[in-house]
Amino acid sequence: MVAIEALADKFNYWVYIVIMMIGLYAMVSKNNLIKKLIGMSVFQTAIILFYVSIGYKDEATIPILYHDQVHGAHHAEEGDHSDEGAHHDETHAMEAIAKEATHHGNDHAVDADHAEVDEHEADHVIDAHVMHNESDHAFEAGHGGLDIDPNQFENPLVHVLMLTAIVVGVATLGVGLAITQKLYGEFGTIEEHEIIEQLRTGND
C-alpha cells in the first residue's frame, strides 16, 4: 500500500529514472551509431525532466508578474523585476535601483533573519529573494509594494538552467552526427562492430 502510494505520488521521478535507464542502455549496448546518439538525447531529456519536476509546485502558476500585481509598486521596483514590469520606464527602474542600493546597507541582517523565520520555501534561492523583497516592504511601510506570494509562482531558476542544457544537448547531437558522417565516409558503415572489425583486420 505504501509502495503504491509512493509510486503514484512521485510518478514523474519514476518515469525519469526509467527513461534515463533506457537512454543509458541504448548508449552502451546498441551497435548503430545513430541509435547511440538517439539514446544520448533521450538520456539528456530525462535529466531535464527531473530538474523541471523539482521546480514544480501545486497551485502555482508560471513565474511572470501580471499587471495588477506590479501596479502601485513603483518604489519597490528592483533591477530584476524591471524586465517583468515592462511598462515602467527605464528611469524609474534606475531610480529604484539607486534607492535600493542605499537602503540595503543597514537592514540586510534584519532581512536575513526575517526570511528565515517564515521559511516556507526558503531553500529555493529565487523564493528567498522574493521574500527578501517582501520583508523590505515591512520596513518602508507607506510606499506600497508588490503584493506577491512566492508560493504562487514556480521556481524559475531550474527553468533557466535547463534552457542552457537543451541547447548544449542539440550541440552535442550535432557534433556526434557530424562524426558519424565522417566515419561513414572512412569505413562505409555506421555499425560499430563492423568498424571495429575493419580496424582489427588492418585497414592499412
Next chain:
Amino acid sequence: MIILIFLILTAFISLRVKDLLSAAMIFGVYSLLMCLLWAGMGAVDVAFTEAAVGAGVSAVFLISTILRTSRRSSD
C-alpha cells in the same frame, strides 16, 4: 500521467525499431510529448525551446545524417 506513459513507450520504440528514419520520426514525437509535459508543468520557456530545438532541429539533423549514410540498422 498518460503523457508520461506515452513518453516511455515512444522512447522504447524509437530505440527498438530497425528502420532509422522511423526511429528519427518517433524520436521527434518523443520530444514533442516532452514539450507538452513541460508546458503543463509551467516551464513554458523550456517547452518553447524544446519544441523548436528538440522536435525541429534535432529531427532535421538526424534525417539529413540518415539520408547521407544508410537507413538500415542491425539492431
